[in-house]
Amino acid sequence: MENFVWDPAQYAHFAGHRARPFVDLTNAIQLDAPQLVFDMGCGPGNMTVTLADRWPKADITGYDASAEMIADAEQLVASRDDEAWTNVSFGQQEADSWTPPADTDVIVSNAMFQWIPNHINIISGWLKTLKPGAWFAMQVPGNSVARSHQYIGELASEERFSVAKDSAYTGETVHSVEDYTHMLLEHGFRPNVWETTYHQVLTGPDPVYDWVKGAALRPVLQKLQEHDDAHATNLHDAFVTRYKAEMVAAYPPYVGPDGQEVTVYPFRRIFAVGHKELDYFI
Numbered sequence: 001m002e003n004f005v006w007d008p009a010q011y012a013h014f015a016g017h018r019a020r021p022f023v024d025l026t027n028a029i030q031l032d033a034p035q036l037v038f039d040m041g042c043g044p045g046n047m048t049v050t051l052a053d054r055w056p057k058a059d060i061t062g063y064d065a066s067a068e069m070i071a072d073a074e075q076l077v078a079s080r081d082d083e084a085w086t087n088v089s090f091g092q093q094e095a096d097s098w099t100p101p102a103d104t105d106v107i108v109s110n111a112m113f114q115w116i117p118n119h120i121n122i123i124s125g126w127l128k129t130l131k132p133g134a135w136f137a138m139q140v141p142g143n144s145v146a147r148s149h150q151y152i153g154e155l156a157s158e159e160r161f162s163v164a165k166d167s168a169y170t171g172e173t174v175h176s177v178e179d180y181t182h183m184l185l186e187h188g189f190r191p192n193v194w195e196t197t198y199h200q201v202l203t204g205p206d207p208v209y210d211w212v213k214g215a216a217l218r219p220v221l222q223k224l225q226e227h228d229d230a231h232a233t234n235l236h237d238a239f240v241t242r243y244k245a246e247m248v249a250a251y252p253p254y255v256g257p258d259g260q261e262v263t264v265y266p267f268r269r270i271f272a273v274g275h276k277e278l279d280y281f282i
Helices: 008-012 015-026 048-054 067-078 119-129 147-157 159-167 177-186 207-212 218-231 235-250
Strands: 036-040 059-064 088-092 106-110 135-141 189-203 261-276
Touching: 015 048, 015 106, 015 135, 015 189, 015 261, 036 048, 048 059, 048 067, 048 088, 059 067, 067 088, 119 135, 119 177, 147 159, 147 207, 147 235, 159 218, 159 235, 177 189, 177 261, 189 207, 207 235, 207 261, 218 235
Parallel strands: 036 059, 036 106, 059 088, 106 135
Antiparallel strands: 135 261, 189 261
């Protein structure tokens, strides 16, 4: 039986693909020596520690709502037998009940806000409190129109799987690049907002399912498993079988000249980076 709480191992399975957006995001922060840095929605901490490599004199804190993720992040830092990453700490924290300290230099958030319906309001509250010179950088998946994401809602809307309908990912909590640009402008930040589609080459028999089950598909699978456990049904396996078949049809494998079978999976992401400049509107 699979576990559908946030699974650090499953999330890290595609570490290379998930790392690139974080690197592209943080490379847009043009700051040499911040003192206080926060990574909101840090997951298992594997990308947070790269901030420590970049800014070894900064006080860096990674927050995540998942206790499982934070446990893995703390273990990651504890596993080092040298002086690296001693400036990094982690804690369990919900984004909507957190306020950045007045002396915050950088807030980074990588693939978290799509799970929070009112996240523009939350971010706006943070931006108001940040001091001049501070940076804010976020990235969210923009793949709600992709077949991999739309089919989750379609399946969950069928009567057989309707117990999971309210858990289906809809993409409604991801806004447009224009919305994020206006949000930054409204609070005196010089915006750098863009979108990118990564054409990810995946391997394995059901690579799209393996990718999506670590994030967008997770709430539905968890809901179906809970129903199966309580009512002795088998909705989870039936849902997964249907989903896997559709993903193979939607993203057919490609056989390369070496005979290896791979799947090309386009994944769109939206980036919003802002720098609070005193003289921006003068």
